[in-house]
Amino acid sequence: MSSYRIQGATGEWEVVIGLEVHAQITSNAKLFSGASTAFGSEPNTNVSLIDAAMPGMLPVPNAECVKQAVRTGLAIDAQIHRWSRFDRKNYFYADLPQGYQISQLYHPIVGEGSLTVETDEGEKVIGVERIHIEQDAGKLMHDQHPTMSYVDLNRCGVALMEIVSKPDMRSPAEAGAYMKKLRAILRYVGSCDGNMEQGSMRADVNVSVRKPGAEFGTRTETKNVNSVRFIQQVVEYEARRQVDVIEEGGTIVQETRLFDPDKGVTRSMRSKEDAHDYRYFPDPDLLPLVLTEDFVEECKASLPELPDAKRQRYVEALGITPYNADVITSDVETARWFEALLDAGAEAKAGANWLTSELFGALNRLGKDIGQSPVSPEQAAQLLGLVADGTLSGSLAKQVFEIMLETGDDPARIVEEKGLKQTSDTGAIEAVISEILSANADKVDQYKGGKEALFGFFVGQTMKAMAGKANPQVVNELLKKALA
Numbered sequence: 001m002s003s004y005r006i007q008g009a010t011g012e013w014e015v016v017i018g019l020e021v022h023a024q025i026t027s028n029a030k031l032f033s034g035a036s037t038a039f040g041s042e043p044n045t046n047v048s049l050i051d052a053a054m055p056g057m058l059p060v061p062n063a064e065c066v067k068q069a070v071r072t073g074l075a076i077d078a079q080i081h082r083w084s085r086f087d088r089k090n091y092f093y094a095d096l097p098q099g100y101q102i103s104q105l106y107h108p109i110v111g112e113g114s115l116t117v118e119t120d121e122g123e124k125v126i127g128v129e130r131i132h133i134e135q136d137a138g139k140l141m142h143d144q145h146p147t148m149s150y151v152d153l154n155r156c157g158v159a160l161m162e163i164v165s166k167p168d169m170r171s172p173a174e175a176g177a178y179m180k181k182l183r184a185i186l187r188y189v190g191s192c193d194g195n196m197e198q199g200s201m202r203a204d205v206n207v208s209v210r211k212p213g214a215e216f217g218t219r220t221e222t223k224n225v226n227s228v229r230f231i232q233q234v235v236e237y238e239a240r241r242q243v244d245v246i247e248e249g250g251t252i253v254q255e256t257r258l259f260d261p262d263k264g265v266t267r268s269m270r271s272k273e274d275a276h277d278y279r280y281f282p283d284p285d286l287l288p289l290v291l292t293e294d295f296v297e298e299c300k301a302s303l304p305e306l307p308d309a310k311r312q313r314y315v316e317a318l319g320i321t322p323y324n325a326d327v328i329t330s331d332v333e334t335a336r337w338f339e340a341l342l343d344a345g346a347e348a349k350a351g352a353n354w355l356t357s358e359l360f361g362a363l364n365r366l367g368k369d370i371g372q373s374p375v376s377p378e379q380a381a382q383l384l385g386l387v388a389d390g391t392l393s394g395s396l397a398k399q400v401f402e403i404m405l406e407t408g409d410d411p412a413r414i415v416e417e418k419g420l421k422q423t424s425d426t427g428a429i430e431a432v433i434s435e436i437l438s439a440n441a442d443k444v445d446q447y448k449g450g451k452e453a454l455f456g457f458f459v460g461q462t463m464k465a466m467a468g469k470a471n472p473q474v475v476n477e478l479l480k481k482a483l484a
Contacts, residue, residue, distance in 0.1 A: 004174075013212075015209055018164070018169070021163040021202070023163060023192040026190055031158065032062065033050040034048060051156045071190075071303060073131055074296075075185050084291075086102050089134075095140050102283055104133055106280070115178060117180075118177060120173065137155070167219075183201060189303065203226075204221050205225050205235065220252065221257065222257045223269065230261055234266060253271070307335075311326060324356050351381070374406075375405060375408075383397060390471060392421070430478055432465045437483070455479065459475055
């Protein structure tokens with residue numbers, strides 16, 4: 001049971017959330033035509049006769065899009081329907097040349113599945129109602145003076161998966177965790193790139209409120225929300241708005257709303273249509289999709305190791321902390337980078353600690369993601385190896401790493417050129433220790449008198465005098481002997 005509650009004048013209210021996620025399927029061609037799906041092309045350059053709804057043009061399903069939808073369903077342990085059908089969703093809008101959208105209302109390709117997310121109260125299973133395939137519409141662009149609108153049909157006919165959750169989420173945090181987990185799975189599978197800022201993954205956010213344990217209330221749907229943070233803001237704002245409306249004696253209208261990210265508010269767009277408003281009927285130009293067992297098995301065999309399985313392996317087989325395993329497996333690019341680090345010879349626990357602290361800290365400072373790292377996994381493995389074999393101390397490794405970030409050079413070369421090699425020469429270290437103890441005879445007496453905390457002072461002075469190049473373990477051993 002979620003502890004998230006909205007306090008109103010009449011007591012506590014519970015929020016009920018469902019997400020309809022539209023994910024652009026990874027494919028070079030559109031769902032029913034051979035036109036390109038490349039992002040950022042000049043307007044109306046990726047448009048076939050089929051996309052433009054020219055008379056006599058018949059759609060042909062893209063097998064790759066079907067395969068990616070099935071692989072996605074398998075990744076969330078969903079039912080794969082061996083028989084599915086395309087329907088026409090009829091409505092008129094300038095960015096929809098056909099006057100209808102081809103979708104799958106009654107017989108979707110993927111049935112019920114689930115996702116497990118981490119919440120502050122532990123794991124929670126969130127149901128997925130269905131995944132169906134449909135084509136995207138084009139894009140309307142308005143000039144600064146609201147007298148002209150322009151239509152770009154590049155996106156028209158691009159294949160989408162609509163992934164419909166059950167109304168199982170009860171807080172903004174749960175909605176955010178669900179979206180992050182779903183995005184991670186899609187990116188692992190390779191069925192969607194998950195680039196929400198480019199519109200290839202966006203969510204319609206369904207929100208209603210009720211008194212805890214009561215029947216579901218009337219829901220609103222906020223369309224095309226394109227970031228996890230915005231999804232959480234929509235839930236918070238919409239839930240509070242609905243509570244205020246009800247407690248002031250009003251009723252919630254089932255409607256479609258838009259989110260204004262600048263103001264952090266939703267506003268009414270239109271009344272919410274039901275299925276009969278769209279006059280759905282089977283598309284007469286398309287035969288039903290019939291999947292063979294061999295096709296489904298081929299899709300299953302093509303799946304990679306998924307985030308939950310990878311996280312479990314990292315913890316149980318490699319001894320990585322659950323926190324580090326969570327961080328590394330939450331993004332497929334990070335996981336691939338870490339796997340390359342291991343393949344290059346890095347020890348798992350040391351590599352995970354370094355990646356999640358040193359590398360992430362540096363990338364955050366530089367405003368880069370892991371794919372833009374100036375340091376390769378192979379170079380990082382070399383650096384960790386120099387620490388492991390005693391060539392570098394921790395502090396020297398940090399210095400070398402900073403130079404690597406600036407120059408891209410290998411660590412061994414930097415160590416050689418800059419003379420940063422750690423020394424374990426006991427004679428040299430003993431000589432420095434002798435000088436420090438002589439210069440701080442009063443502190444030596446205090447230490448021997450019981451003020452043991454001064455040991456750290458002597459270590460620090462020794463390391464400083466040797467420019468951080470002394471082996472800390474050797475320094476500790478020789479200091480203990482000298483102060484005995």
